[in-house]
Amino acid sequence: MMSRLAPRWPAWLFWWQAACPQGVSAQQRTWAGASRIPGPGGPWGATGTSPLVRRGSSSASSCAPEVVLTRERYSVRRLPFSVVSEDDLAALERIVPGRVITDPEELEAPNVDWLRTVRGSSKVLLRPRTSQEVAHILRYCHERNLAVSPQGGNTGMVGGSTPVFDEIIVSTALMNQIVSFHNVSGVLVCQAGCVLEELSRYVEERGFVVPLDLGAKGSCHIGGNVATNAGGLRFLRYGSLRGTVLGLEVVLANGTILNCLTSLRKDNTGYDLKQLFIGSEGTLGVITAVSILCPPKPSAVNVAFLGCPGFAEVLQTFCTCRGMLGEILSAFEFMDAECMKLVGLHLHLACPVQESPFYVLIETSGSGAGHDAEKLSGFLEQVLGSGLVTDGTLATDQRRIKMLWALRERITEALSRDGYVYKYDLSLPLDRLYDLVSDLRARLGLHAKHVVGYGHLGDGNLHLNVTAEAFSPSLLGTLEPYVYEWTARQRGSVSAEHGLGFKKKDVLGYSKPPEALQLMQQLKALLDPKGILNPYKTLPTRT
Amino acid sequence: MMSRLAPRWPAWLFWWQAACPQGVSAQQRTWAGASRIPGPGGPWGATGTSPLVRRGSSSASSCAPEVVLTRERYSVRRLPFSVVSEDDLAALERIVPGRVITDPEELEAPNVDWLRTVRGSSKVLLRPRTSQEVAHILRYCHERNLAVSPQGGNTGMVGGSTPVFDEIIVSTALMNQIVSFHNVSGVLVCQAGCVLEELSRYVEERGFVVPLDLGAKGSCHIGGNVATNAGGLRFLRYGSLRGTVLGLEVVLANGTILNCLTSLRKDNTGYDLKQLFIGSEGTLGVITAVSILCPPKPSAVNVAFLGCPGFAEVLQTFCTCRGMLGEILSAFEFMDAECMKLVGLHLHLACPVQESPFYVLIETSGSGAGHDAEKLSGFLEQVLGSGLVTDGTLATDQRRIKMLWALRERITEALSRDGYVYKYDLSLPLDRLYDLVSDLRARLGLHAKHVVGYGHLGDGNLHLNVTAEAFSPSLLGTLEPYVYEWTARQRGSVSAEHGLGFKKKDVLGYSKPPEALQLMQQLKALLDPKGILNPYKTLPTRT
Ligand SMILES: Cc1cc2nc3c(=O)[nH]c(=O)nc-3n(C[C@H](O)[C@H](O)[C@H](O)COP(=O)(O)OP(=O)(O)OC[C@H]3O[C@@H](n4cnc5c(N)ncnc54)[C@H](O)[C@@H]3O)c2cc1C
Ligand SMILES: Cc1cc2nc3c(=O)[nH]c(=O)nc-3n(C[C@H](O)[C@H](O)[C@H](O)COP(=O)(O)OP(=O)(O)OC[C@H]3O[C@@H](n4cnc5c(N)ncnc54)[C@H](O)[C@@H]3O)c2cc1C
Structure with a gap:
């Protein structure tokens, strides 16, 4: 006051x-x-204050068109993974008893992304509680050549968290335990499925803050944040998760548990393996626990x-x-x-x-x-x-x-109620940051409902969003590759903080040279030789 | 005043x-x-204010014993790399004309580490000026199966920067150009061989500071700092290089130039490859240029x-x-x-x-x-x-x-004048941080000259140092594995900021599990299949 x-x-x-x-x-x-930014709803994960707002009776969702299957909208071919059989279901049931979800209604929400732009057709969602269970799941899937799509709060912006075909969804929703918190150092260790806002509340009661904050806090999981290397609203002050995440526990594609869950501010013993998994969007391993340094609460x-x-x-x-x-x-x-x-x-x-x-x-x-x-x-x-x-x-x-x-914080939500949203999350030199917005507004004229620009200016990060009544290939054609080429000319990034997921995977080349791309493919092949972890995501389709 | x-x-x-x-x-x-902490001296790289202080006529160095050859003191077997031939010298001379050093006197200093504890017997030192030259060198060495030891300011504490046998030394001393500095964003782009103190002066004149500072600033190179993921005196405020380094250019073992030299605060396009090279001590690639975010000068x-x-x-x-x-x-x-x-x-x-x-x-x-x-x-x-x-x-x-x-800052220097120094650089829980020092002091009694403890307390980082008249295997036996086991029991790190280099490579297992070690070996094999980059360093000797 x-x-x-x-x-x-x-x-x-x-x-x-x-x-x-x-x-x-x-x-x-x-x-x-006003309430917290809600998550996608559904019974398995959302803990926002009004989880059904986007699917329920709000005016926006009543006129929201059905979400087209990803495999229909985009020309993408299913890779030769196995199909889940009755035997598989029985085996999985033994690994996570009572937590194998096959009810089509329950599977509706986790098959669709928060933005309602992609839809998978997974028939199975698993809800492990422990890292050991995740390890068993992956060992089994690896052996059986079954593809897996890791999912946290399903608030990702690039279609990374929903299956493209029938991948098994491995949800971290029940992995929501805090393991430890150190009152002097501020080091928090927790399972990957803890909801950001809940962690935030927990450490604030103890005089600290989580070094990360974002509009999706009511739904997103810390594991999802780490998997996307989320930036958010406190980046300017506390920097990247690459500095504040002290340790990770990760389950590799073949079920090996890699325990790098230290709580040390400094540790230069060998290569820093956790960095491989930060920002790798579930394509190199499933993050099961996180150790993160929380600064004192101002x-x-x-x-x-x-x-x-x-x-x-x-x-x-x-x-x-x-x-x-x-x-x-x-x-x-x-x-x-x-x-x-x-x-x-x-x-x-x-x-x-x-x-x-x-x-x-x-x-x-x-x-x-x-x-x-x-x-x-x-x-x-x-x-x-x-x-x-x-x-x-x-x-x-x-x-x-x-x-x-x-x-x-609620701009994202407002946009999603405005119609179909074409989203661009760019890093640009500050002095050119807004030019692209004005340029596109002029270029698109009445073809778009709205062309807006906002974002984390302090980090050089523009969110450029275009809304239209519905998805249109021709509008998309006007926007892309135009936006990416414009950004590449400024030597910017075509994905500042949202990652590539399914929707941006083919534009990686605008920000990275072929040698980098090749090394990324090699890393993927090393860590996930069968490619079962979040296929069709992050790395470009091989031609 | x-x-x-x-x-x-x-x-x-x-x-x-x-x-x-x-x-x-x-x-x-x-x-x-008082003057700045001097470097190791020698004509090829040192720019400290009194570079010869440790080798010249000071009282300390006059009584300093000769440094024993590493291959004699430690039981280490030469790997089957080729031996540099006259033809090789001629070929290298074509790549870096006039900058192939073979004079034994000039090779004396770069074969010995700053602490005077290890000595290689390299017969060739190369001084490239550009990334292209480094690429040509590595392509040639890769083809000829010649081992290479990258060297910056040679101030490393773990014997990482000096050859163990006859590896070719690739020095960054002439790669000392500033590429660009942005007066608003504070982003500095420079070659890897820039001396930290000079960069510091440069950006301070423009109202910024380098987010890294350490006692060796007068000699160490920014490339060496990044290669060791150096912590130092400003870590508490500005955090790890993993957050402040925005981009790197790296030459891979086979001579490929990997250009990830962006100047963006945020860039989530694919895997963050630069992280592989930060802290990898020259074993995965040679860093040729660095982009780093400098905060405003307070x-x-x-x-x-x-x-x-x-x-x-x-x-x-x-x-x-x-x-x-x-x-x-x-x-x-x-x-x-x-x-x-x-x-x-x-x-x-x-x-x-x-x-x-x-x-x-x-x-x-x-x-x-x-x-x-x-x-x-x-x-x-x-x-x-x-x-x-x-x-x-x-x-x-x-x-x-x-x-x-x-x-x-000058404690390291004072210690090195006290005799042979056994150095331990540990991350420990704050409340137990000093116990090990007192414990060892009692344990060693008169077997040690001095047992001291100092360090970056704010980061939980203890420098435990023991001095003695000369190297003694029996004193070493009393110290190790005792110190490492003690640290492991506290779930600490046996190398907080100095890295593993040659001297600590076999203790990695005290801080990392076997699964991590295996993945590190796989990464090494992927990036450097012939193992020519800084062999005998960082990863444990395979048995
Ligand atoms: C309203 C709103 C505001 C947002 N604001 C920001 C912002 O300011 N900054 C920002 O960076 N992002 C923002 N986002 C997007 C951001 O990526 C996500 O909100 C968040 O980081 C994802 O977390 P999640 O748990 O929902 O992950 P999901 O959406 O479930 O998954 C995201 C990706 O990570 C993978 N993944 C999830 N969990 C794991 C795991 N445990 N192991 C391995 N892989 C996993 C998935 O496979 C997927 O590829 C916002 C989103 C919304 C809806
Ligand atoms: C007085 C003193 C104080 C110090 N204080 C600190 C401190 O506070 N914090 C801290 O972390 N460290 C400290 N150190 C040690 C620290 O590791 C080094 O000072 C510094 O980071 C190394 O830089 P350099 O250029 O001398 O590298 P070098 O010693 O030449 O090399 C170190 C390692 O990096 C590799 N390397 C060097 N350049 C490259 C390159 N361009 N590409 C790939 N690999 C390369 C080498 O092969 C070697 O393995 C101190 C050292 C001294 C002498």
């Missing part, structure tokens, strides 16, 4: 708050009903939500911010006016500041409330005074902070 | 400074003559050097410090009284505080001098008041900061 901070904040800030009382009350009415968190008159001003605000907020800056996100329109339209969230072409969300996390407030107000004074920012609002208490974050 | 900060610092601090004026002036006399840096009455107090000081200094804490190092004795004895550095059983060096780096000083003085008041710390001194200007850092 602002009043609590009175002695610390300069008078102009209160004036500024007072100047838009209507906006504030509108927010509060709207936000009161005692003071502030969120500022600001309106900017143009993208150049967004960039200048970022530079000013980095200089003036330094080590307390923990997030710098941006969204354009179209995003704001969509969260208003589909989620009924109100814009908390004057309408602007761009918005930025800045979070500070520090150990001294007074010092942080002083730094932040110095910064705000500067950007407001110089016209980089035209309006803004500030939150210092949990509830209002969550409300402001919801505007940014 | 303290006086500059007058309005910001509480009165008691000045009292505390004023209370030990003699100590201060003594330091200044002593420190005036505008305020403070260093406190404190005396603690016991190790329990050191740990409590750390916990207090982490809580009170939060995001501005950038280093927490410790050393015991024996270390202080050695830097006094061999380097004539004076202790800046009252003699104590333990000392800690705390560095803060932040963006607001006033705020940082306030946080730091609050912390100092707390630890002095509660008796965790018995005496201390503080530096805020560059020169005095360097002086305090020298006490910690």
